[in-house]
Amino acid sequence: MSSASAVLKRQSSDFRASQQSAPSRIVVQPVTPVIGAEISNVDLRKPIDAETAAEIQAALHKWRVVFFRDQDISNDQLKAFGRAFGPLTPAHPISDGLEEHPEIWERKVAEYRTRRTDNDASVPRARPPRDYKGWHIDITFVANPNRYSILHGVEIPPYGGDTLFTNLIAAYEGLSPPIQKLIDGLQAVHQTTSYDAGERKPRRDGRSTGPFVSLHPLVRVHPETGEKLVFLNPGTVSHIVGLKERESQALLDLLYGEITRPEYQARLRWAPNSLVVWDNQAVAHAGPIDYAHFSLGRTVRRITVAGDLPTGPDGFRSRALEGELFNVLG
Numbered sequence: 001m002s003s004a005s006a007v008l009k010r011q012s013s014d015f016r017a018s019q020q021s022a023p024s025r026i027v028v029q030p031v032t033p034v035i036g037a038e039i040s041n042v043d044l045r046k047p048i049d050a051e052t053a054a055e056i057q058a059a060l061h062k063w064r065v066v067f068f069r070d071q072d073i074s075n076d077q078l079k080a081f082g083r084a085f086g087p088l089t090p091a092h093p094i095s096d097g098l099e100e101h102p103e104i105w106e107r108k109v110a111e112y113r114t115r116r117t118d119n120d121a122s123v124p125r126a127r128p129p130r131d132y133k134g135w136h137i138d139i140t141f142v143a144n145p146n147r148y149s150i151l152h153g154v155e156i157p158p159y160g161g162d163t164l165f166t167n168l169i170a171a172y173e174g175l176s177p178p179i180q181k182l183i184d185g186l187q188a189v190h191q192t193t194s195y196d197a198g199e200r201k202p203r204r205d206g207r208s209t210g211p212f213v214s215l216h217p218l219v220r221v222h223p224e225t226g227e228k229l230v231f232l233n234p235g236t237v238s239h240i241v242g243l244k245e246r247e248s249q250a251l252l253d254l255l256y257g258e259i260t261r262p263e264y265q266a267r268l269r270w271a272p273n274s275l276v277v278w279d280n281q282a283v284a285h286a287g288p289i290d291y292a293h294f295s296l297g298r299t300v301r302r303i304t305v306a307g308d309l310p311t312g313p314d315g316f317r318s319r320a321l322e323g324e325l326f327n328v329l330g
């Protein structure tokens with residue numbers, strides 16, 4: 001036997017051995033070169049082992065948002081999946097979760113229709129944050145926003161209700177070095193809006209529902225990958241600290257235009273039992289983007305994996321200016 005065929009034979013038997021002994025691995029199919037991947041060959045009705053969780057996490061850190069299909073899971077299975085990545089928070093700082101599942105935030109489309117539109121100037125607001133067509137990072141009005149968000153499609157209409165995601169790391173890397181340098185040392189104030197802050201009674205667990213105001217670095221260092229990102233939440237940022245109002249507004253407008261460039265985006269077309277995990281430390285999202293235009297039923301359930309205080313390139317750590325840190329349930 002030639003040495004080449006011996007090697008081939010050995011490789012082939014190694015391959016068969018690995019096929020027999022290794023559990024089936026997830027399959028990761030990117031949906032754009034910049035953001036988003038679909039993950040298959042995993043059944044989330046069953047507990048996932050540490051190795052599978054690590055593979056999903058690696059895909060998440062590479063692609064920023066990952067989509068799963070046909071995951072007909074219960075509320076308990078949804079929570080078990082989330083806990084594979086760390087302790088869970090309650091459903092939301094200013095809203096209660098499901099009575100039996102305080103970690104799960106259920107959203108029905110009718111609730112979205114009550115939201116203001118970006119053209120609605122009729123609601124008086126003391127310090128209006130910018131409402132850029134629904135783009136936001138989850139719950140940055142608290143100083144410790146969640147690390148990952150996980151959303152399960154329960155009732156999904158045949159069309160409409162898509163969710164958009166944008167890569168905030170790509171947005172930072174696309175800026176010119178002088179602008180990167182300018183924003184590296186800045187901080188922004190994030191706060192609950194008048195929409196959030198209506199008539200709020202305490203949560204079922206007795207905790208205050210705000211108002212919340214927090215100071216965050218405008219550029220965040222991703223705690224797992226070390227990459228820098230534009231930590232701009234159009235939905236909650238009122239202003240950049242230390243700048244004149246026109247300077248703050250102009251810089252926010254510039255950055256908003258950058259983070260919402262189409263080439264940094266992926267779009268999820270939902271189907272029943274689609275499930276999405278996004279790295280809330282790396283993306284902003286908007287959705288359902290067309291809720292004002294359709295009347296079909298849509299129900300999704302969200303859980304959130306607890307996060308740390310964001311850190312800037314200069315070591316600045318986020319802090320609460322008003323309201324408590326978001327608590328953790330485990």
Ligand SMILES: [Fe+2]
Binds near residue numbers: 136137138285
């Ligand atoms: Fe959100």
